[in-house]
Amino acid sequence: MKDEITRDERIDNLKGMGCSRKRVEDARFTQGKGNYVDDVKLDGMLFGDFVRSPYAHARITNIDSAAALEVPGVLAVLTAKDLEPLGLHWMPTLAGDKQMVLADGKVLFQGQEVAFVVAEDRYAAADGIEAVEVDYEELPVIVDPFESLKSDVILREDTVDENGRPTDGAHGPRNHPNHIFTWEAGDKAPTEEVLANAEIVAEESMYYHRTHPCPLETCGCVASMDKVNGKLTLWGTFQAPHAIRTIVSLISGIEEHNIRVISPDIGGGFGNKVGAYPGYVCSVVASIVTGKPVKWIEDRMDNLMTTAFARDYWMKGKISATKEGKITGLHCHVTADHGGFDACADPTKFPAGFMNICTGSYDIPTAYLAVDGVYTNKAPGGVSYRCSFRVTEAVYFIERMIEVLAIKLNMDAAELRRINFIKKEQFPYKAALGWEYDSGDYHTAWDKALKTVDYEGLRAEQAQRVEDFKAGKTRKLMGIGLSFFTEIVGAGPVKNCDILGLGMFDSCEIRIHPTGSAIARLGTISQGQGHATTFAQILASEIGLPADSITIEEGDTDTAPYGLGTYGSRSTPVAGAATAMAGRKIRAKAQMIAAYLLEVHDNDVEFDVDRFVVKGAPERFKTMKEVAFAAYNQAIPGIEPGLEAVSYYDPPNMTYPFGAYVCVMDIDVDTGVPDIRRFYALDDCGTRINPMIIEGQVHGGLTEALAVALGQEIAYDDMGNCKTGTLMDFFLPTAWEVPNYETDYTVTPSPHHPIGAKGVGESPHVGGVPCFSNAVQDAFRAFGNTHTNMPHDHWRIWKTANELGLHD
Ligand code: PCD
Numbered sequence: 001m002k003d004e005i006t007r008d009e010r011i012d013n014l015k016g017m018g019c020s021r022k023r024v025e026d027a028r029f030t031q032g033k034g035n036y037v038d039d040v041k042l043d044g045m046l047f048g049d050f051v052r053s054p055y056a057h058a059r060i061t062n063i064d065s066a067a068a069l070e071v072p073g074v075l076a077v078l079t080a081k082d083l084e085p086l087g088l089h090w091m092p093t094l095a096g097d098k099q100m101v102l103a104d105g106k107v108l109f110q111g112q113e114v115a116f117v118v119a120e121d122r123y124a125a126a127d128g129i130e131a132v133e134v135d136y137e138e139l140p141v142i143v144d145p146f147e148s149l150k151s152d153v154i155l156r157e158d159t160v161d162e163n164g165r166p167t168d169g170a171h172g173p174r175n176h177p178n179h180i181f182t183w184e185a186g187d188k189a190p191t192e193e194v195l196a197n198a199e200i201v202a203e204e205s206m207y208y209h210r211t212h213p214c215p216l217e218t219c220g221c222v223a224s225m226d227k228v229n230g231k232l233t234l235w236g237t238f239q240a241p242h243a244i245r246t247i248v249s250l251i252s253g254i255e256e257h258n259i260r261v262i263s264p265d266i267g268g269g270f271g272n273k274v275g276a277y278p279g280y281v282c283s284v285v286a287s288i289v290t291g292k293p294v295k296w297i298e299d300r301m302d303n304l305m306t307t308a309f310a311r312d313y314w315m316k317g318k319i320s321a322t323k324e325g326k327i328t329g330l331h332c333h334v335t336a337d338h339g340g341f342d343a344c345a346d347p348t349k350f351p352a353g354f355m356n357i358c359t360g361s362y363d364i365p366t367a368y369l370a371v372d373g374v375y376t377n378k379a380p381g382g383v384s385y386r387c388s389f390r391v392t393e394a395v396y397f398i399e400r401m402i403e404v405l406a407i408k409l410n411m412d413a414a415e416l417r418r419i420n421f422i423k424k425e426q427f428p429y430k431a432a433l434g435w436e437y438d439s440g441d442y443h444t445a446w447d448k449a450l451k452t453v454d455y456e457g458l459r460a461e462q463a464q465r466v467e468d469f470k471a472g473k474t475r476k477l478m479g480i481g482l483s484f485f486t487e488i489v490g491a492g493p494v495k496n497c498d499i500l501g502l503g504m505f506d507s508c509e510i511r512i513h514p515t516g517s518a519i520a521r522l523g524t525i526s527q528g529q530g531h532a533t534t535f536a537q538i539l540a541s542e543i544g545l546p547a548d549s550i551t552i553e554e555g556d557t558d559t560a561p562y563g564l565g566t567y568g569s570r571s572t573p574v575a576g577a578a579t580a581m582a583g584r585k586i587r588a589k590a591q592m593i594a595a596y597l598l599e600v601h602d603n604d605v606e607f608d609v610d611r612f613v614v615k616g617a618p619e620r621f622k623t624m625k626e627v628a629f630a631a632y633n634q635a636i637p638g639i640e641p642g643l644e645a646v647s648y649y650d651p652p653n654m655t656y657p658f659g660a661y662v663c664v665m666d667i668d669v670d671t672g673v674p675d676i677r678r679f680y681a682l683d684d685c686g687t688r689i690n691p692m693i694i695e696g697q698v699h700g701g702l703t704e705a706l707a708v709a710l711g712q713e714i715a716y717d718d719m720g721n722c723k724t725g726t727l728m729d730f731f732l733p734t735a736w737e738v739p740n741y742e743t744d745y746t747v748t749p750s751p752h753h754p755i756g757a758k759g760v761g762e763s764p765h766v767g768g769v770p771c772f773s774n775a776v777q778d779a780f781r782a783f784g785n786t787h788t789n790m791p792h793d794h795w796r797i798w799k800t801a802n803e804l805g806l807h808d
Contacts, residue, residue, distance in 0.1 A: 010609045015548060016541030017755065020692035023533045024548075025526070034265040040222045040235045042293040046075065048286050049125040049296065050279070051115040051132045052306070053107035056143070056377040056720020057155070058136040060103055063115060068131040073124025075290060077132060078116040078282060080104040091251055091281055094274070094499055095351060096170025097180070097342035098158075099380060101278045106139070108155060108340030109379045110720050111305040116282040118294060141720040145314065145337040145374035148178040155340065155375045170342075171351045171373075180342050180373030185356035185433045191368035194329035198320030202408040206400055207789045208393050210312035210337070210378070210714040212304050213385040214732060215527070217267025219307055220297035223283040227291055231258050236280060238263045238555075239273040240565025241525055243502060245557045247276050252284060263555035269527035270704070271383035272308045274345040274567045305725045308345075309378070309714050310385030312337040313393045319401045325409050327420045330364050330432075332397060334371040336382075342373060344382030345567070346389045347497040347504060353389025354488050356433035360398035361442050361486045361658060362420040367432040377720040386704050386765035388489045388568040395485045399770035400787060403482075403777060407786050412459070413778075414450060417484050418443065428751075435488060437656045441684070441748045446484060448746065449660035449682045455480075458664060466782045475670050481663035481775025485767035489759035490573025490655045499564065505650040506574035507561035508582045510539070512643035514632040516625030517549035520582070523563010524575040525555040529697070529761055531571060534689045535579050538755060542583030543590070544610035544624040561646055569657075569759025572689070573750070578649035580754040585645035589631075593643075594622040596636050655750045655758035659683040661771040667779045669806045672798030674710065674776060676739040681767070685760035686749040698743050698764040705768025707733045709776075711793040731793070780804060 005013075015021045028034050065077035080102040083089040090098045103114040115132050119125035142148045142155065154160055154177040161167055166174040171181035195201055221236030232254055238244045241261040249256040266273065279296040286294040298307065314335040320328045336352060338344060346353040352371035359367050384390060402420075406413035421442040422429045429437040458480050465478045494503030507523040520539055524531060532552040540547040554560055563575060587607060594612035595602045598620055605612040612627065614620040622630075630636075631643040664678040681698055688694055711731035715723045724730045749756025769790075776792040777785060783804045788796065801807060 007609060014540040014544065014546050014610060016537050017687070017689055019537060019690065021533055021537055021547060021690055023530045023693065025530060025532050036217055036265050036267055037220045037222060037235050037237055038297050040264065042222065042224060045222070045293040045295055046118050046120060046286070046290060047122045047125045048116050048118045048283055048294050049122070049129055050113045051117065051129050051134065053103065053110060053112040053114050055107060055136050055138055056110045057108060057139040057141045059106045059139060060114070060134060061137055062135040064133040065115065067133065068117060068128040071124060071128045071131050073120040074117060074128035075120065076118040076286065077128065078102065078118070078285065083285065086285065088251065088281055088285060091276065092500070093341055093343040095342040095344040095346060096348065099341035099343055101281045109377055110722055111302070111379060112340070113278040116286065118286045118290060141377045141718070143376055143378060143716045143718060143720050145335050145376055148374050148376050149176050151178065154178070155377065178375045180338055180375060181351050183351045183371045184369065186368040187366065188368045191329050191331050191366045194366045195318050195320045195331055198328055199323045200408055201318055201320045202401065202405040203318045204401060204404045204787050205316045206397065206787060208311045208313040208315060208396055209790055210309050211385065211708050211712050212309050212714050212730070213270035213272035213383065214304060214730065215268030215270050215272050218298035218300060218303040219273055219277060219279065220295070221280050221283050222293055222295045223287040224293035225287040225291065231260065232284065233260045233262065234284065235262045235264055237266050237273045239269045239525060239527065239567050241555055241557050242523060242562045243499060243565060244276060246502060247500065248284065251281070261557045263525045266525065266527035269567065271310060271345065271385045271567055273527070274383055275308060275343055277307055300727060301725045304714065304730055305722045306379050307381065308383040309339065309381035310383050311393060315393065315397050317397060317401045319405050321405060321409065325411050325416050325419055327362055327364050328366065330359055330367040332358050332369045336371055336373045337376050337378065338373050338382050339376055339378035339380040341380040342382070343380035345384065347491055347499060349496055350389060353384060353391070355390040355394050357391055357435055357486065357488045358394035358397050359431050359433055360395060361422060361484050362398070363422045363426065364432055369433060378716060384568060386701055387762045388487060388491065391487055392766045392769055395766045396770045396773070399483045399485070399774065403774055404786055407781065413482055414455060417482070418446060421446065436653060437486065438653055438750050438752060439748050440486065440656060440658055441746065442484065442658060445658065445660045445682055445684055445746050448744065449662055449680060452744065453662045453678065453680050476666045476668055477779040479665040479667060479775040479779030481665065481771045481773070481778060483661045483767050483771035483774060485763070486656050486658045487569065487759070487763050487766050488654045488656055489569035489762065490651055491568050491570050492654055493652060494650045502564060503650065504564045505648050506563040506570065506578050507646065507648045508575060508578040509561045509646040510582045510586055510644060512586060512628045512631065514629050516545055516628040518545055519551045519553060520579065521553045521560040522575045522579065523561055524566040524571040527566065529571070530690070530693045534693055535576065537689050538576055538579045539583050542580055543586050544607065561648070569762045572757050572759050573655045573753060574649055574651055576757055577651060577754050578647040581649055582645045582647035585647065586643060589639070589643060590624060590627045592639055593627045593630050593636060597622050597627070597630055652752045655686065655753055657683065657685040657758040657760060657763050659763055659767045661767045663771045663775040665775040665779065667776065667797060669801040672794035672801065674792070674797065678742070679739050680742045680744065681764060682744040682746065683760060683763055684746045684748050685763065686747065686753065686758040687756035688745070688747065689757060694760050695743050697761045699741055701762060701764025702741055702768045703733055703738050705765045706738065706772055707731055709769050709772035709790050709792060711791045713791050
């Protein structure tokens, strides 16, 4: 048979790997036809909302719900006392701690959930909340983790014995009632020795401030208990729907097959929607109690003040080097403020996430890291806001330490990086703090970046600017921000990564329909990343059916295979790998069918784009579409009918995407206003599935990096009042602040991933934050600045200029 189209055209028709295929999900989003949790509207649905504590630390002496129950439309008011008989007044956190669902005798942070009012609609619930009378007895407030570790005030009475001594925590012994854990990596004594004998040592303390993922859509759920069938359905903004199903089963006692968790469309997650929140538990209980569906949706203040903060790391570093700039050792100590409960979302064995990637992209022979977790009177959380578990903290730390060391050495920071990068031939590279980096080519990426921006030219311009400034010719300084990052994504190998005992594999199940189209279901869940587009592309290339003929479905635990969900840029490294592997199983069976149809031996056919071809006789072939039909209508000896496959993929290692970023900024020293003139971002995420989606991911991640570096902050006053609980105070950048981003790439495939792909969604944030921050700091380098803390809002930048005497 003669082919009417060329091989290249056949490849194009698939819209497979490497194609900037338009996002299939956007048809509904751009027409307002998305289906978010608040769009779920059920007959007789009730609305639940929280009475929240105005105090950051107080004892509750009484809760009087009588007046609230008189409010028209209010049906019930739940307190810890109501939940206690069910054992649901506390719940386990992902970090091995436990957390009050509703205040049990005291509150530990402002905004804490005290009572749950269930009403016929949101307005009645709001009136009911106003009418609940709670008597508080104020207690001393601790917002500073260093104070906390010295204080006599015991925040968590449930974590001390009868003599007030701390009991052991989930991660070992605790040395103070307000201490949560100490976690160490690397070699302490050898590192200290290297530092003591080093030619050059640079030291710096830095605070990576508390912030918040703040997705456009807040968290929420609808719980619906069908008492007739004993089935609970829970719709919600869950980044890990299967894990939520297991947790709900474990804490409620409802058998897991009777629970169906559905993540509908999600309006951004960014880590905010990984954990389990009191609102979920209360909605489920309220639905069981009332026999009606119950909806709970956070408002913006609830979201910012109570769920899922990120960062809040006080980091102290020492880095040593030879006079020539070869780094010899790194020491890092972190005091981690976890708020009132340790509700960090990290793999169980990593209470400080992957902070031990803090040696960054550099070949550092000796290193040591210790992290102390501390309770304070702040909201719980500790999620990985657009970074794999604490990687943004790690990369910020090392990228600042490099700059500080460059100052100490009086050396160019780009050159210092270059001479310390892990070399291409050193991969797979075993880092001093334990990780094995899969692949990288840092020098090539760095050289490409510096060349593209004309780095030398920029430095010359900057030197001239300093001259002009000193001569009174300009009031604007110029900063060149550099960063080189290595991310660690794709948690993870089940051998060391689990959440609550659930191994962090992921899955894909494929069914090919007789007419040659398909559905694939995955254990992950898109929150805007475009999985329905990209996973179909992986499959198109693997099985030779057009991406347009493949439906991707995620987020319904009744239909999707078990998986650990989407966060930590794990979907591509783990579920993406499962997709390729399941596709290969399909292909293997299809090959046998094709061979049968072509009347040759299995080994005599080979796969080519969209068909199986007889080796040496390219005119004899069966297309995948034909094979699919045959799978359903031919009785093939020794082969079952149908064409389906499932893969549960346990990755052998993480993937290590990397990138080189440069930011050029002008800073007005009299107003403190930065003007980002140029932002260049080179990303290497291995094999690229959809370049357009990657570019979108980079734009989004950089914009969140800009936010965090230049203003976004969850701040508290001494009384524990959250000062940034609305979008008036919490900085979300708009088109006004966002510069034009130049994106670029190199391709260094992951050697262990079936298609060589690494994650990319978080990378731009991880690399972006230090890049923006370094640009601000670099502008003041010539005037004696070594380090100032983020966020670099106008006021703080102005203050830096002022402290350096630039306003005199
Ligand atoms: N890709 C491609 N290629 C490659 C890679 C990748 O294409 N090589 C693509 C994929 O497919 C998808 C994306 O891209 O679509 C992404 O991916 P990844 O990296 O894998 O990731 P995922 O897992 O999917 O996702 C996750 C991420 C995260 S993590 C975050 S934060 C964020 C990011 O994602 N989020 C979000 N991005 C985004 N976007 C949107 N739109 N939204 C959202 O929400 Mo975390 O941990 O949670 O914190």
